[in-house]
Amino acid sequence: MIQKQKGTYDMQGEMVEKYNYLKRIFQDLMNEYNIKYIDTPIFESSDLYHRGVGETTDIVTKETYDFKDRGDRNITLRPEGTAGIVRSVIENKLYTTLPIKLWYEGPMFRYERPQSGRYRQFRQAGVEIFGDPTPLMDANVISIMVKFYERIGLRGIKVRINSIGNKESRENYRNALLEHFKPYLNDLCEDCQNRYEKNPLRILDCKVDSDKECMNTAPKIVDYLDEKSKKHFDDVLKYLDLMDIKYKIDDKLVRGLDYYTDTVFEVEAEIEGFGSQNVIGAGGRYNNLVENMDGPSVPAVGFAFGIERIINALDAEDVKVISDNSLDCYVIPVSENELENAVMLVNNLRDNAFSVDMDYTNKKMPAKFKEADRYNAKFIIIIGEEEVKNNKLTIKDNLTKEEVKVERDNLIDYLDVNI
Numbered sequence: 001m002i003q004k005q006k007g008t009y010d011m012q013g014e015m016v017e018k019y020n021y022l023k024r025i026f027q028d029l030m031n032e033y034n035i036k037y038i039d040t041p042i043f044e045s046s047d048l049y050h051r052g053v054g055e056t057t058d059i060v061t062k063e064t065y066d067f068k069d070r071g072d073r074n075i076t077l078r079p080e081g082t083a084g085i086v087r088s089v090i091e092n093k094l095y096t097t098l099p100i101k102l103w104y105e106g107p108m109f110r111y112e113r114p115q116s117g118r119y120r121q122f123r124q125a126g127v128e129i130f131g132d133p134t135p136l137m138d139a140n141v142i143s144i145m146v147k148f149y150e151r152i153g154l155r156g157i158k159v160r161i162n163s164i165g166n167k168e169s170r171e172n173y174r175n176a177l178l179e180h181f182k183p184y185l186n187d188l189c190e191d192c193q194n195r196y197e198k199n200p201l202r203i204l205d206c207k208v209d210s211d212k213e214c215m216n217t218a219p220k221i222v223d224y225l226d227e228k229s230k231k232h233f234d235d236v237l238k239y240l241d242l243m244d245i246k247y248k249i250d251d252k253l254v255r256g257l258d259y260y261t262d263t264v265f266e267v268e269a270e271i272e273g274f275g276s277q278n279v280i281g282a283g284g285r286y287n288n289l290v291e292n293m294d295g296p297s298v299p300a301v302g303f304a305f306g307i308e309r310i311i312n313a314l315d316a317e318d319v320k321v322i323s324d325n326s327l328d329c330y331v332i333p334v335s336e337n338e339l340e341n342a343v344m345l346v347n348n349l350r351d352n353a354f355s356v357d358m359d360y361t362n363k364k365m366p367a368k369f370k371e372a373d374r375y376n377a378k379f380i381i382i383i384g385e386e387e388v389k390n391n392k393l394t395i396k397d398n399l400t401k402e403e404v405k406v407e408r409d410n411l412i413d414y415l416d417v418n419i
């Protein structure tokens with residue numbers, strides 16, 4: 001038997017309800033914020049991610065799904081959404097009328113070690129805002145995330161925030177870190193020893209070395225920010241306070257993608273026993289990425305949620321998802337003689353925008369009623385010999401179990417009023 005690939009899952013059953021619930025709420029929120037949908041390809045040229053996400057990042061060095069297509073092109077399945085959207089903004093010259101506010105949702109691919117909440121194919125929903133450099137927009141973007149968690153009914157969340165400044169401050173900070181960690185190099189894990197050469201900032205968010213003394217005594221980036229970055233960060237915090245959004249400054253938060261400048265943030269599910277993959281959304285500002293990808297200089301800020309992790313968090317908090325999967329009507333022809341009538345009726349009801357299904361088989365009546373329950377039908381419409389003769393239908397309210405006879409011609413009106 002062929003089985004699914006490691007780190008993938010089939011979205012089916014209850015998960016479909018939960019996914020649709022999240023997507024519906026996210027779409028409504030996007031409408032309210034005047035953010036427009038964009039959909040970019042799932043595969044792009046490998047160069048895009050090497051340059052966009054960063055040559056030294058874990059994502060690019062260890063996790064991308066790379067392959068050559070039949071035309072000998074180097075292709076990568078997208079590991080995240082931001083780089084593709086930046087490419088699209090440049091290629092379609094969307095930057096000619098700024099600001100532009102975009103949202104997306106879809107599958108991403110990373111060759112990671114699978115575990116609960118960490119998949120090789122997973123879904124992200126995210127927002128990218130181009131052309132607004134203000135700290136107010138950073139706060140606004142964080143407020144969208146928080147509002148979303150509130151709307152879906154998730155309670156235990158924690159926003160962590162930091163600033164990694166501009167390129168120069170980061171370079172100074174990088175040198176300070178190299179100096180600081182040099183004597184401790186042999187105490188650090190193998191990954192961190194590699195990070196020391198390539199990207200020493202990433203040593204700070206290493207899970208393996210996090211309790212070591214040299215981590216706590218490491219210099220803090222806040223002391224290396226220039227005036228402009230410092231003011232930007234202070235203002236972001238001021239606006240968050242104004243919006244009554246709770247956060248924790250985390251001076252070790254550096255993020256795993258290279259494109260960030262100034263503000264970075266992550267949201268954690270703070271639920272007992274939730275497990276280690278508890279970051280349910282993250283993002284930050286990336287003021288240089290559009291220019292680095294050969295576009296004009298356009299500041300940007302955005303975030304992405306991990307859909308599966310949010311679903312896990314909803315489950316962990318036992319949040320009940322309001323599903324929209326009930327059927328308006330389930331039509332039951334009593335015998336084969338009424339089958340044609342039933343087919344016409346179902347067709348007509350669907351044309352009038354009711355969700356309808358029917359029994360096509362020759363099951364016994366109790367089994368047909370059971371079927372209506374399985375589909376969560378609001379009304380059961382029964383067509384038997386008598387109903388056909390009198391041009392009337394028996395309608396059973398599946399909740400109250402009350403039955404009424406309704407003229408065929410009045411059926412649509414009856415359903416309109418009662419559904």
Ligand code: HAM
Nearest residue numbers: 080082118119122279280281282283284302303304306
């Ligand atoms: P990221 O932190 O790499 O950022 O991913 C965002 C979210 O996707 C994570 O917080 C997590 O919830 C989810 N996620 C990541 N990897 C996995 C995985 N293997 N399995 C399940 N969920 C996962 C980005 O991707 C940036 N593009 C975010 C951004 C948008 N920054 C600015 N704009």
